[in-house]
């Protein structure tokens with residue numbers, strides 16, 4: 001088992017986190033194998049699907065632990081970023097009867113309906129952030145086998161676990177929680193490594209950090225989600241990036257990080273630093289204009305020509321969203337995988353019955369310390385006049401009476 005003194009060198013790529021949960025480190029991202037504590041041979045589920053090209057490795061470790069011809073009960077996704085769904089297509093082909101689950105607000109990005117908001121390489125922090133411009137940008141389409149997680153908070157294939165909606169890093173990001181001994185699989189809601197830095201990613205020094213900044217389009221939601229997870233007082237945090245952390249040190253670091261979230265996690269500059277992207281059940285609806293790279297800004301002072309280019313870049317970003325005539329989505333050209341082109345060709349459209357979910361930015365949020373009495377998310381009342389306890393996990397933001405984490409569950 002691992003400890004808080006583990007390092008990349010001392011940690012095998014595939015190892016136990018706690019009984020009933022194993023981790024596979026796939027270069028710089030983690031995926032998890034979860035199973036009943038008293039049945040190490042399975043049945044089991046896979047949480048997240050690693051980098052492209054890693055399906056063979058993922059299956060190999062599954063066979064090692066659960067035997068040949070023993071596919072998982074389900075593949076559960078924390079969110080749809082490329083480093084968490086990279087091998088999904090290959091795994092779905094290898095396991096043709098295995099269902100895939102994600103939060104319903106993540107489905108547009110997994111079923112070809114919307115691209116994620118563009119990543120923001122201007123957030124700084126290190127090489128991993130600067131390289132983010134090169135990460136895959138087109139929407140994935142894994143088809144109808146990707147389903148919404150059950151609304152009652154239960155986790156298919158994992159009795160005793162709950163899923164929690166932890167948006168911010170993506171709109172439909174979820175974390176998975178084994179209640180009786182407080183084992184948390186947090187995805188990228190927070191990390192246990194400084195994920196923006198190439199060096200920290202290399203050594204995997206364990207410490208609590210916020211969500212990977214270059215991919216996070218809503219910092220208020222990210223803070224609320226991390227606060228929710230900190231209030232769970234997890235015994236184990238198994239995150240998408242970094243070696244899992246344990247016990248008191250984990251809880252102390254989480255609590256400290258939350259009190260200084262805006263200082264430690266929220267980028268000083270960056271496209272989403274002070275204005276969030278918005279989305280609904282059909283995908284992204286708006287993104288703030290891009291920030292001109294500070295290096296370009298400096299050069300602009302030195303030369304008018306470069307300044308003009310930088311201004312043109314910023315200007316173009318605002319001209320997003322021309323409508324296609326018949327409302328149909330144009331097919332993407334291979335040469336046209338840029339966000340500007342994607343949003344130009346695929347403006348966000350309301351669904352047939354209008355959006356059933358919306359994000360409302362709390363008024364003057366940045367001026368006040370966050371409290372759970374402020375509701376960051378809400379649904380139109382007519383859709384769920386009295387949320388049943390079954391819908392509770394999904395509606396945690398709208399229940400303003402709830403102060404205790406225990407009552408987040410049905």
Ligand SMILES: [Zn+2]
Pocket residue numbers: 079081169188212215
């Ligand atoms: Zn991510």
Ligand SMILES: [Zn+2]
Pocket residue numbers: 029081083084188212240241
């Ligand atoms: Zn990630």
